[in-house]
Amino acid sequence: MQLDNLYQEVILDHYKHPENKGLSEQKDVQVHHVNLSCGDEITLNLTVHENRIYDLSWDGNGCAISMASVSMMSGLLKNKSLDEATLVLESFLSLMQSKGTQSGDEHLLEDAVVFAGVSKYPSRIKCALLGWMAFKDASLQVQGKNQ
Amino acid sequence: MTFNATAIREDFPIFKRTIREGRRLVYLDSGATSQKPNAVIDAEMDFYRYHNAAVHRGAHQLAEEATDAYEGARTIVAEFLGARSDEIIFTKSATESLNLLAYSFGGANKTNRFHLQPGDRIVVTEMEHHANLVPWQELAKRTGAELAWFGFDESGRLDLSTIESIITPNTKVVALTHQSNVFGTINPLNAIVDQAHQYGAVVVLDACQSVPHMSIDVQDLGVDFLAFSGHKSLGPTGVGILWGKSELLNELPPFLFGGSMIESVTMIDATWAPPPRKFEAGVPNMAQAVGLGVALRYLQNIGLQEIHAHEVALTGRLLQGLQEVSGAQVVGPTDLNMRGGVVAFTLSDIHPHDLGQFLDAQGIAVRTGHHCAWPLNRKLGVTATTRASIYLYNDEDDIDALLAGVNDASEYFARS
Numbered sequence: 001m002q003l004d005n006l007y008q009e010v011i012l013d014h015y016k017h018p019e020n021k022g023l024s025e026q027k028d029v030q031v032h033h034v035n036l037s038c039g040d041e042i043t044l045n046l047t048v049h050e051n052r053i054y055d056l057s058w059d060g061n062g063c064a065i066s067m068a069s070v071s072m073m074s075g076l077l078k079n080k081s082l083d084e085a086t087l088v089l090e091s092f093l094s095l096m097q098s099k100g101t102q103s104g105d106e107h108l109l110e111d112a113v114v115f116a117g118v119s120k121y122p123s124r125i126k127c128a129l130l131g132w133m134a135f136k137d138a139s140l141q142v143q144g145k146n147q
Numbered sequence: 148m149t150f151n152a153t154a155i156r157e158d159f160p161i162f163k164r165t166i167r168e169g170r171r172l173v174y175l176d177s178g179a180t181s182q183k184p185n186a187v188i189d190a191e192m193d194f195y196r197y198h199n200a201a202v203h204r205g206a207h208q209l210a211e212e213a214t215d216a217y218e219g220a221r222t223i224v225a226e227f228l229g230a231r232s233d234e235i236i237f238t239k240s241a242t243e244s245l246n247l248l249a250y251s252f253g254g255a256n257k258t259n260r261f262h263l264q265p266g267d268r269i270v271v272t273e274m275e276h277h278a279n280l281v282p283w284q285e286l287a288k289r290t291g292a293e294l295a296w297f298g299f300d301e302s303g304r305l306d307l308s309t310i311e312s313i314i315t316p317n318t319k320v321v322a323l324t325h326q327s328n329v330f331g332t333i334n335p336l337n338a339i340v341d342q343a344h345q346y347g348a349v350v351v352l353d354a355c356q357s358v359p360h361m362s363i364d365v366q367d368l369g370v371d372f373l374a375f376s377g378h379k380s381l382g383p384t385g386v387g388i389l390w391g392k393s394e395l396l397n398e399l400p401p402f403l404f405g406g407s408m409i410e411s412v413t414m415i416d417a418t419w420a421p422p423p424r425k426f427e428a429g430v431p432n433m434a435q436a437v438g439l440g441v442a443l444r445y446l447q448n449i450g451l452q453e454i455h456a457h458e459v460a461l462t463g464r465l466l467q468g469l470q471e472v473s474g475a476q477v478v479g480p481t482d483l484n485m486r487g488g489v490v491a492f493t494l495s496d497i498h499p500h501d502l503g504q505f506l507d508a509q510g511i512a513v514r515t516g517h518h519c520a521w522p523l524n525r526k527l528g529v530t531a532t533t534r535a536s537i538y539l540y541n542d543e544d545d546i547d548a549l550l551a552g553v554n555d556a557s558e559y560f561a562r563s
Contacts, residue, residue, distance in 0.1 A: 002167075002168075002508065003504070003505065003508040003559075006504065007501070007504075007559070007560070009562070012560065012562065037516065038499075038500055038515065038516040038517070038531060039516060039517045039521070039524070039530045039531055040500070040530065040531075041530070061530055062498060062500070062530070063498035063499075063500035063501045064498060064501045064560070065500070065501070066500075121504070124500075124504065127500065
């Protein structure tokens, strides 16, 4: 069933056992993003030391796709440099815009390639991107602060 | 004759197509928009094919035919609501109807009965759709009037116990929904209308979820203004209705200015045509109005009481079925008293968006999210619900398919 491409077990796993959920006390910036079409929301704390993501924590509520995506993203980006994180982010964005024609760069995205199935469902792409857009916003704010 | 939803479905071409790999379409999202019968689609198309011309203008046959069709639709809407033709205003949507009122009230000068100022009060309810909430919030901000509201109890019924402290002598407007688009609750109006009229306030009814589904007579309701949308009533998109009592429409200042709505114009001033023309500036959505007329006739031919009874019976089946689904929790009344065919629910910790996606894979169309009623959701402490809304073309198979889908979803998302 096509639905199984969307809800792969690793996604349901992350949804039930999210990583880095619970906001850190310390942070450089905090952002809050909402999916206007469904009300899903996420708050994300980002701490950067010497251009490297030192801490990335989040809290929020939403569907399996949005929550699993931010969970996986947080594990993937932690300890990466901001430049490396930007490459990962761009790779994920391109996968989401691929309308099911790409399978994703496993080298960069690791487990997050399971979201390839989402790109066939236009109404769910925003779900998968919620956390990533919050991170993009936070990282731009951090870089702005540090300049 | 018993109600025959199967025969009715034959009139709706969309039910001939299949969904997601050949599945039967189970359309349970009529609260968002209804499907259209052939008669409506044909009427809209025929208007463009054979009668298209700008109404109320032009000295030619097409203009006459277009005007007759458009004004004929107005007469149908008036009969449908138990109103007079000159009390029916065509807008582009129910949202525009409600905004028209809010802007017209806001534009009323000091000598006008609709004038609002600091110290005045506008009353709404906590179960309003954003379309009947945000325009009033904004009107309150523009005029300095205060906004007050009725709450609701845990079963989704309006809490009228505080009516006297909410509809106060300084209240000018009471705006509320006839049937909640989330709870399905049909709100009792008598006490509210009496209390409002006692102080000279007008009552504005958002009837989007009631007019398409039950027999309505504006005289019986006792309200002063009523709005509903065409596309939720089997009609086309792009047409909404505002009904107002004749004497109130006479006093109400216009909102949109331009062609058609004037009586006479000089370089520095203008006077207004009588209602409803005063409120219909510009060339209106003619084909859509004509389509709406045909839609309302279609509903009348089947019978609004019969439609309502059919929907209530299916709602009972759905509520009963959901009670037996582990983890399902209905948001709104679980009895059928003063209740329409809108059923919102949550399913254990499965997010509505995921449930909706699962159901879609079975060909079942439901609405998920906050249903444009964010304050209601906040009060309930849920970010979203799944909503099934029932109409005349639904049958027991649709309800059973939904219940089976909900059960299967529980199993599907529990894996891993």
